[in-house]
Each structure stands twice: as structure tokens, then as C-alpha cells.
Amino acid sequence: MTSPAYTRLTRDQMAWRAAQDLPEGCFVNLGIGIPTLAASYVPAGREVIFHSENGVIGLGPKPKPGEEDPNITDAGKNLSTLVTGGCYVHHADAFLMIRGGHLDVSLLGAFEVSETGDLANWTTEDPAFPPGVGGAMDLAVGAREIRVLMAHTHKSGSPRILKRCSLPLTAPGVVKRIYTDLAVIDVTAKGLMVLEMIPGMTLELLQTMTEPKLHLAESWQTLAPPQAMAA
Amino acid sequence: MPVQFLVAKIAGEILPKACFAAASDAARECQIRFTSVCPLRRFCLVCLASICGSRLEFEVIDKRVKSVEEAVAGIRDGSTVLVAGFGIVGVADHLLEALHDQGAKDLTIVANNSGNGDYGLARLINSGRVRKVICSYPRSGDYSAFLNAYKAKTLELELVPQGTISERMRAAAAGLGGFFSPVSAHTKLAEGKETREIDGRLHVFEKPLRGDVALLKANKADRWGNLTYLKSARNFNPVMAMAAELSIVEVDEMVDLGALDPEAVATPGVFIDRVVVVGGNA
Secondary structure (H helix, E strand, O other): OOOOOOOOOOHHHHHHHHHHOOOOOOEEEEOOOHHHHHHHHOOOOOOOEEEEOOOEEEEOOOOOOOOOOOOOEOOOOOEOOEEEEEEEOOHHHHHHHHHOOOOOEEEEEOOEEEOOOOEEOOOOOOOOOOOOOOOHHHHHHHOOOEEEEOOOEOOOOOEOEEOOOOOOOOEOOOEEEEEOOOEEEEEEOOEEEEEEEOOOOOHHHHHHOOOOOEEEEEEEEEOOOOHHHOO | OOHHHHHHHHHHHHOOHHHHHHHHHHHHHOOOOOOOOOOOOOOOOHHHHHHHOOOOOOOOOOOEOOOHHHHOOOOOOOOEEEEOOEOOEOOOHHHHHHHHHHOOOOEEEEOOOOOOOOOOHHHHHHOOOEEEEEEOOOOOOOOHHHHHHHHOOOOEEEEOOHHHHHHHHHHHHOOOOOEEEOOOOOOHHHOOOOEEEEOOEEEEEEOOOOEEEEEEEEEEEOOOOOEEOOHHHOOOHHHHHHOEEEEEEEEEEEOOOOOOOHHHOOEOHHHOOEEEEOHHHO
């Protein structure tokens, strides 16, 4: 058996890629999982304000050893920090910000995404694994733009980008961009548009791992994050 | 209304100056409750004793209780208990432990998560005291207590989007009969709920959510129950404080009335019924 001619991105590399697209001055929520890592990869000098659903406005990077504060966590309950200029609000206000269209972007994890941007990320319907919606439905309908970070396929190799989601929806038609460990794909009125692919990947190969039809953008590029994060 | 303003208003109309001075001093010392025995009960204060001759009582507002046992006294079986916190941050674990020892059962718990390990909320679940959990995300930390009860079907789960939980409590606190939200429209969580299209977008009707009791965690309190929080430990505490019939808070420290910066008070004492100091300062 030959090994594939490509190397999937690590979680950090995916987070790095998503962070590069956050514009100067934007107000961004990071969902739990891979999105949380994006806070560490915003280009130096660019000011982005991270919102955390538990009322942290101006979430910072992971604390340095010895500077941990048990009262500052991110949405995934990991210890975090507050940036200079940041503040705290209570839960009802944190979600007012989410629902009320005050967030420019939300980066979310997902189980499945459909070709029309349907998002499924709150339940696997496994009776042994209770559902957990958290703030996902609030973010999905409230943030001005939803971008998803997820592995391109299940561990079994079956696709997670589908014609129709098989799992219960979080919200229909909300995902605008998908960052996977293989590609960057936009959900457009004309279908799924591949903007970037990792080195060694071809559209034909990517298509075998994706259920709906993929279109290659004319200006498509190679997706090459810093190798230092590969470990 | 500031007491001294009230004193000045009454004094200016009906009381001699000397009396006003005495009343004013008294007012500075304590918050005065008007006694029901005084025929001039809208006016009160020491000086009025000489006018109406009635028995007057001075009571200061003091929400402090001496122990966590006293703090949770009277919580009845079948209560809906609002449990503040996000993960393990801002959770009133001392009060939850005291509620366990107090023995109330058949509880409905409203919380963001479902407890950790075998203490606090998780211990209540392990002891079979909880009938139902209304939460957004039960899978947080070591949620084995919840998971075991969930699998054994001894615990009912009502899964509610996180912002909908907080807004339903805010609606209860604000005296509203509910609200329409676009969150959960077109999903399984909206099944059975009234919907309405507003400005071309489907909204789901959500009812207010009121607690019989709120168990809260704050950093500092004064005897009026004014509260300040530490960082993201604020989370659900302020909205739950407003949404319960009986709001009980455990704090790290009690300070004198006036010591809290009025600009920093995140929960005004009017929402708080009982305050107990826990930890090193207890």
C-alpha cells in the first residue's frame, strides 16, 4: 500500500489558515475545538477582538506558565487571558452580542456541512453520547459570517462535506467558508468553490473525498502553512 | 430613594429642625424600614415617635447569614434551582454541597453544564436528588455523574441553546411573557414550539424561565447584597440572581457598606436575599 502523496494539515495549521483571513478590527467568536487555536495565529500587528461566549470580550492567548488565572477561561473551559482593553460581561449580554449581529465572524467546528451551507455540529444522535448544543445555534444564526474548521473526512475516510447533512442541523444555509485539513472551500450560489489545496492534492483526488460536486476557482492557490506547526 | 433625601423632604415639611438633625444622623447609621404600626407609615423615623406615639422599630437591611446550612434552609423538594457557572468557573460549590446535605430532592436544575466529578451539582445527581437538568452543554469536564444518570434514564435532559437559556431567565427577570428568537428555527430543538415569521425570518417562541432558588458565586458582597465578581466568573450569576424567588450567594469576602465602588457593582443587592462568606474569610 502506497502512502498518499500529500500530508494533511495539523489542527494548528488549520487554525493558522483561518486566522489569516480575519480582517483588521473584526469582532470574532471562536467555537470550541480547533477554532480556539486560531487566537494564537493572528498575524502580528493586526488587531482582532475575540469574543468568548462566557462573557470575555478580548480573549487573549493561553497564559504563560505561572500566570494562570482560574477565573479566565475560553468557551472550551481552557485557561485563557484577557488582552489589554478587554472586559467582562454577563451571559445574557454575551449572547445579545452573538444573536444581535454584533459579531463579524464566528469560526466553528462541525460534524458535517452541506453544499448549501447547512451546518450540523450539535448531536451525533448516539444514545451513549449526550447532545450538547452550547452556543452553536446562537452563533450559527447570529454571527454575520460563519466559517467552519473541520477534518475533511471522517477517520473512516467517508466525507463530511455532503449534499445533505445526515445529522440534525444546527442551522440551515449559514456556512460561508470551510477550512479543512486538505483545502479551503467557499460555499457559493454556484456550488462549492475550491480556493486552496494542500501540496500534492488534486481536484480529482479531493472530489473522491467530498460528496457534492467541487469547482476549482480560477485563481486557486496552494495551501501551505508554516511547517513549524506541523509537529 | 436615598434615605437622606427622604428625611430632608419630610423634615422640611413637618419636622422641627432639631428633630431633623437627629433623624438625619439616625438615617446615616441605618437603612430604615417603615413600621406598619405607625399611622403615618409613609413617613417614619425617630422623630415621628413624638408625633404619633407609636412603636417604631429600626431594622437594618442585612442579608448576611452565618453558615451555608442557614443559607440553603427552606429549599423545598421539587424546586427549580438556577445553578450559575460556566464549567467550573463561578459555581457556588459550597452552597451545592450544603443543598446536598440539606436533603431537598426531585430538583430541576438549570445550569450551563452538568457538574464535575462527584462534588457540587454532580454529587446531587449521583445522590438521585435531581429529576431534570435544563442545560446547553452537559459534556464538560468529568461529567460522569450526568452520563450515568442519563444512560440509566433516571434523569431528564432539556437541551436549550446557551443564549436561549440566559435570555429566558432574563425575560422572567424583566417580567416578560417570553420572546421570539431565530435561534433553533428549522431544527429539532424547535419541534413543538410556536413559530412566527418576522421580517422574513422564522422565529421560535421561547417562554420565560424562572427559578424558585438561585445558587450564586460572587467575589465580594456588602450587607445589602451588592455584588462584584471576578473576571469570567461573572457568567450566568447576574442573570440568575435576577430570575429567582430566592437568590442565595456565596462570596469570598464581605465588605462594609460603601466599600464597593458603585460603578463596579454588577448585581445590585435588591436581587439578593442571602449572603454567606465561604473559604478563607468564612
